């Protein structure tokens with residue numbers, strides 16, 4: 001059963017009289033378990049919908065859907081599939097107390113993997129899920145592989161029941177499902193020869209594995225440091241060398257590098273990032289792979305609009321995490337040249353998670369407030385848009401408008417600078 005949260009006007013759902021709170025029970029006699037059933041089973045031109053009104057009365061709709069008319073129904077949030085693993089490096093264990101409740105949920109949900117690109121391990125799939133992924137063609141999925149050696153993978157996931165991943169991916173590949181995959185690099189466990197084996201095994205599955213990213217493990221001061229540590233500079237360099245070997249082979253044989261180090265891997269290795277062309281369509285940008293080059297590309301393509309903006313001589317603060325601190329000057333140099341504004345980079349340490357958590361997306365609102373509340377010299381501050389959720393709340397539940405009210409300068413949330421400075425993004 002799924003429940004209606006809202007119905008947009010001028011849609012089929014509104015014309016039928018669907019209302020918030022209504023339970024959607026079945027389409028063509030097939031029970032509705034979640035949003036995937038709803039989306040796929042109502043995609044036909046004709047179907048019969050069984051529903052239950054908030055009053056408890058059952059109703060049935062014989063629906064003929066005019067071409068192009070959306071259902072317009074937003075469903076209540078699905079119940080998230082919980083994770084069956086206990087990784088030593090789990091980000092949930094690394095969370096301090098006092099965050100938004102959702103941040104303590106260990107999700108491992110193939111449905112969110114398909115819909116939103118969340119990485120899932122596929123270790124909690126039931127036969128029904130396997131059939132569903134194939135029937136609905138939930139592709140591409142984003143899969144945390146970590147290691148293809150089954151013993152090493154079970155160790156990393158702390159899950160003795162975890163299925164061997166290569167046969168599992170191969171089974172899906174034979175049925176037309178594709179994957180973007182990641183390896184979280186844990187030194188002494190899945191680096192070195194294990195990393196080489198993992199990349200070779202994934203490459204051997206063929207074209208169904210669309211990409212692999214190698215991401216250095218990220219720990220906070222609350223993580224299980226007695227069990228897992230971050231890679232050293234030289235270990236990151238060795239991992240990049242292994243990635244490059246496979247990438248060169250893929251480039252020759254398949255026309256794209258296929259295998260990528262995360263920006264953070266290059267940063268920790270103190271090596272230059274590959275050029276933008278290396279990343280193709282930036283498929284794993286959301287996973288921190290090619291993010292810097294992507295930003296530079298976005299800025300270059302917005303050059304005309306940025307140049308036409310009235311930014312000359314303005315003093316603009318750019319708030320980010322310490323990870324991007326050393327990388328942002330490359331981006332800001334382009335911006336300065338185009339806009340003639342002065343950009344000041346404010347790379348903030350994360351007081352909530354500790355200094356080892358360096359990503360801008362995990363910055364708490366209180367850290368931003370502390371950094372900006374006395375800065376009367378700034379004409380504008382750009383904040384990382386990925387550090388707030390859909391309700392504009394930071395990790396620590398501070399709301400963006402409430403933050404803005406306490407600051408002496410206007411702020412804008414920005415994904416890529418170009419959005420905020422060309423006024424695509426609304427000021428908070």
Ligand code: SF4
Nearest residue numbers: 083085086087090106
């Ligand atoms: S797979 Fe590992 S890292 Fe991911 S939620 Fe589960 S325990 Fe945490």
